[in-house]
Amino acid sequence: xxxxxxxxxVIIGSVREGRFGPVVARWFAEQAGAHDAFTVDVIDLADIxxxxxxxxxxxxxxxxxxxxxxxxxxxxxxxxxDAFVIVTPDYNRSFPASxxxxxxxxxxxxxxxxxxxxxxxxxxxGLLAIEQLRQVFNELQAHTVRDYVSFPRYYVLFSPEGAxxxxxxxxxxxxxxxxxxxxWGAVLRDARRDxxxxxxx
Numbered sequence: 001x002x003x004x005x006x007x008x009x010v011i012i013g014s015v016r017e018g019r020f021g022p023v024v025a026r027w028f029a030e031q032a033g034a035h036d037a038f039t040v041d042v043i044d045l046a047d048i049x050x051x052x053x054x055x056x057x058x059x060x061x062x063x064x065x066x067x068x069x070x071x072x073x074x075x076x077x078x079x080x081x082d083a084f085v086i087v088t089p090d091y092n093r094s095f096p097a098s099x100x101x102x103x104x105x106x107x108x109x110x111x112x113x114x115x116x117x118x119x120x121x122x123x124x125x126g127l128l129a130i131e132q133l134r135q136v137f138n139e140l141q142a143h144t145v146r147d148y149v150s151f152p153r154y155y156v157l158f159s160p161e162g163a164x165x166x167x168x169x170x171x172x173x174x175x176x177x178x179x180x181x182x183x184w185g186a187v188l189r190d191a192r193r194d195x196x197x198x199x200x201x
Contacts, residue, residue, distance in 0.1 A: 125150030
């Protein structure tokens with residue numbers, strides 16, 4: 001495997017007012033930076049105009065959808081990523097519509113790349129959203145890694161300034177997930193370079 005640093009895109013899935021996602025994403029980006037194997041790009045979906053309505057289904061011979069010009073920068077950043085981490089809350093036992101819209105606008109940008117998850121919510125710690133997202137990314141031929149980071153009752157785990165109060169266990173979970181993302185990200189990056197990805201039938 002190459003020793004070159006991997007491009008890791010950390011995606012903040014919630015766009016609602018008063019969301020906690022940026023605090024969690026900032027903490028995780030610090031963990032990824034300290035891991036020293038990644039170039040980290042934090043993508044906040046609240047900064048991007050992503051339509052909920054998709055365009056007409058493209059012809060079978062041309063699976064890429066035409067996207068609004070406002071999404072050009074997001075397209076470039078997703079395509080450049082070697083691995084992804086999705087930061088998501090639970091909304092009504094699922095994940096935010098903003099995140100589903102962002103996922104559905106793309107196809108090849110996700111293929112043959114590893115995906116990890118950082119969840120937060122009042123009860124489950126985002127696990128309900130994470131389990132559903134695994135199914136979605138599997139359909140897109142991405143590889144979801146086994147380990148994850150979860151923050152149940154997140155509002156008592158962080159200080160008002162956004163510092164994690166008892167960091168040892170979450171930092172250990174983040175390192176385990178980052179180790180898996182590094183392994184899969186390097187292997188899959190080399191595979192994408194060296195051979196054509198298998199088409200869906």
